[in-house]
Amino acid sequence: MPTATPTPPPIVVEPPLLNVEPGKTVAGRINSALGDVTSTVADATVATAVVDQAQRVLYVTGVKVGTTTVTLTDTRGVTRDVPVRVAYAAGTVADETSLRVTGNPTSTDYLREAIVTAVTRAATARIGATVTVAPDGIPLRGDLKIDDRLELDVPVRISGNGYLDVNGSTHVSVENTALPTIQPSRLLVSDYPERLTANGVLFTARLDRTQAQRFLYYHYNPGSEPARRIVLVARNTSNAPATVQMIDGSAGPGPNEMEVGHLSTKRFLVREARNEGQVLTIAAGATTSLVVHPLPPQSVVSGILQLRLVSGDPLELALVAQDAMAMDEAPGDTSQLLSGGAPHARGVYPVPSFVFERTYDVEGDDLDIPIGQLPLPNLRQGEALSGDYGVEQTLNVVIVNMTRGPRAIALYANPRGGRATGTFLVDGTLVQAHALPAFSRFKIWQETINAGTFRRIRIVTMPEGGSSYPLRLTFAPDDGSVPPGGPGSLIY
Template identity: 30%
Template sequence: MRQRIVKLLVLLPLAWSSLLLNPEEARAAPGGQRAPIAAIEGTVTIAGHVALRFRTALSGAPPDQRADIVAGRLQERLAWGSDPRAIAARKDGRLAILYWGDAPLLVVTREEARAQHSSPDSLAGLWAHRLRELLAAPVLTVSRKHVVIPLGETRELTFGGLLRAPTGVSGTGDVVAASLDVSGRRAVLRGRGRGDARLLFSREGVTLGVTVAVRPYAGRLPGSAEAFVSGSPAPRALIERRAVAVVRPALALEPGAAVEVHTPPGALALRAGHTIRLRVPVRIRAPECLPVEGQVPVTVRNLRLDHPHAPQLLYSNDPEQVTQYGTLFLGSLSPEQPARVLYHHQNALGRRFRLSVDVVNPGPDAVRLHVVEGTAAPSGDPIAVGHQAAREFLQSHRRGIGYVAPLAPGTALSLALHALAPWHVASGLLEIRQLDGEAPCYVQVKADDPDDPFVRPTVDGGTLSPTIFAQAWRPVEAEYRVGERWAFVRLGSRPQNGASRLTEEGFGDYGVTYDIALRLENPTQSAGKVGVVMDAASGKARGLFLLDGRLVETPTLSSHEEIVLAVYNLPPGGTRRVSISTLPLSGSAYPVRLVVRELPDRDSVRPGSLLRAH
């Protein structure tokens, strides 16, 4: 028996020597991470885990020497790239031999098995299983091989595998910093600067690479925002629009960022003094940045505001046809009196331009502006666009529908912005009230390059436009008695030339509200049918009226066409008071006349009837 064992000991090294690799072959051998294999006091370890332990000598070779020999053979097989699944135990008489493929690794004698309370077959099978398990297991693993870190933030990596954790890291610098916790099982990476880096985590000659990309966010969302509106009630569309409007300037954006701010769900009309909370969806994208997607909580409050004094009129219509870039109008605001801005301009420049109505705050203090607006999409039809803008304004003004916007020192706020195609008309009415601040703000209407704006906001006031008028409100009283002379109310005035042009009347009273208190009386013994009629006295025109709070609109009338706006049937001796609110419409030919007269007692004559054409 002993001779056979000695023979095996001789043959095993000879057989093994045929498998040794020269350095060049070893470097060319396939394989990734190699588990560190060591032999200590008769024990073979793989990455610190016990694979097998010798307790007896063999042919004069003590356990520690036997362990050294086996460790060397395992290392050589790993260098060759052999598959650990090929490790197997084979019985050879009373012995058992471990092979890696066709190459023997070690012999298990009866003495060795007895020392470990086993049999040669069982001990060899156990060692083969243990070697396969340890050599096939990953040596060092990481939770992610590629990490994207937002600039200034941290991300964690966790490690595993046979080595459990690295003991060192290299590749840190200006882009990323890395620290290992006490156990080494976790690394905290901090993004220090925009860029890319490669970190190498190492232990016992085993390295593990992790690529890191540090990028800033495309933008940052505010924690919350607040919007203020007015109206009885404030309509849902205004609530939604202002919630979106206050989010946009609160975003912190990287250069080149593209922003999507969507309408928040759940908005409702809001009564005065009430509050609603919404969540506004936002998406931000920018080159070489991390995308941002989230919701901004917005609180919308409907303020109770006192009724303002009669506004001054800031009239931006001179020139009506714009032929060059520049400031078209400049006026001032003050906390003492609100201002109504009328703008009506046609693009005669021959190419598209941007028309804006801005409020500029050149002072040292922030201010708040209350804005009631009436705007329309630009159109090639001056009458239609003027009518639509006035319609929106008249309805909003009647119910106090508007919004409050903050204006920081040294900044400008665009209240209206239009991209104006050649020969299209932009028209609008805005009533602006400066709620606080002592220094005046300025209203600037300007035509500018749509792609590369260069007309600067005014900072020192400059020369104000001459078309600034003291009051944009005219109270009128009228009376009609059945059977007597018709009553006439002129709305607007004929545009003037020369010095008289620089008055409200000289510019036709466009943008001026007429509040008409009409008294009707029937002193006769018979019932009377009284009509309120609009006469297009100056040419093609439309009309827009609030008759006792009810909106009445006319189609486009030709010169001297008349249309019935309202009909009132008065009994004998009867009286009635009628409230009419209107204003001359930009784009239409004013003045027009309101005629209050007795109508023919026919069913065919009713509101909307055309009476005659001249």
């Protein structure tokens, strides 16, 4: 009987698909071919191909953006089609970057966020491409103590918009620098125009070594508007470098204004308590973006920053609304500020913090402390600051029980304007409030004060963007209502 002719082994090319940039060359290994191999390009205007017969390698050079096919043929007549894609790389991953942080210590969560930001900013992405740094891929083992350092390699991916994906890693050096806490002397607020309908400069200020500053911004991009970003730019006009310490409590973008305002406040208060931030150097004559905050349509962003010029000459600050894909983050002409829409606060306010020193006698009247009730005058032309948004409020209360028996005491939150979220550091412990209905009363702390004793308690809070303040905090006898975190409580 006649024997069947064996099927010749196919030509194998590794990798089976070749991606190449215009003007660059890539190689593919040819296997299982017999004799000399010829190459034919379907569209030589997109790419060219050459076979190294001795090394059994296919070299493809990109000519212009597009796709084509290279057909390989050996002496048996066996062929293999190799798809070729010519496109530009999505960007360039930085080989290395450095990061100086503060914190006592700097928490792992903050380190992850700061490293993601630093590596993303160090990468160069083409317009429309996205830099992705997975926080879970950052090999951290714990908090970073003052004066400690760490070195790590962070995986990075740049992709999107039809470009060739770029995968790599950036070597990051992190140092925890010892610096004192920031004590701001005034509050800067940018909440006008709250609803953005144009690009331009939202706020300008000057940062010098005589006055540290707190800066609150809160802006909304309507659904009918293009994607934007909010950029805080620092310009160093001197011939010497400047160093800035910054605590960043930013949140968003997101569609829920109360959620964004709450998250921003929580991040700021927690980080400020730890002195957790970054130390940034601005080169002589340079302009640097301190914050780059994406703002897509139908979203709100909020930021609460604490800024101190550690060294160098004064810096010019500008908060700018830009197209999301703008090539340059520099603000341009800062003499004209955006305006329009309903009036909201924009200006400089003289009191960034309130401190209440109070005593509560368990046999006396309830102790009410209003939060966000005093409007602050504007040192510039513009609206007063109603609701005290961005103003930190510290309550130092001594609870006295001179009776013969223990007394159960509680602290209640009571919104007086409308629905309100809240963040409270109670003796350093984080307590949060979901959106509380107007004029409701929820317990945020409770404790029994023994007979003949007193108890000192410290509460730090701040009115939250997107919520309706004022809010009243009340020390009173425990009414037996659900404790914080209990079933039905909006406190957690």
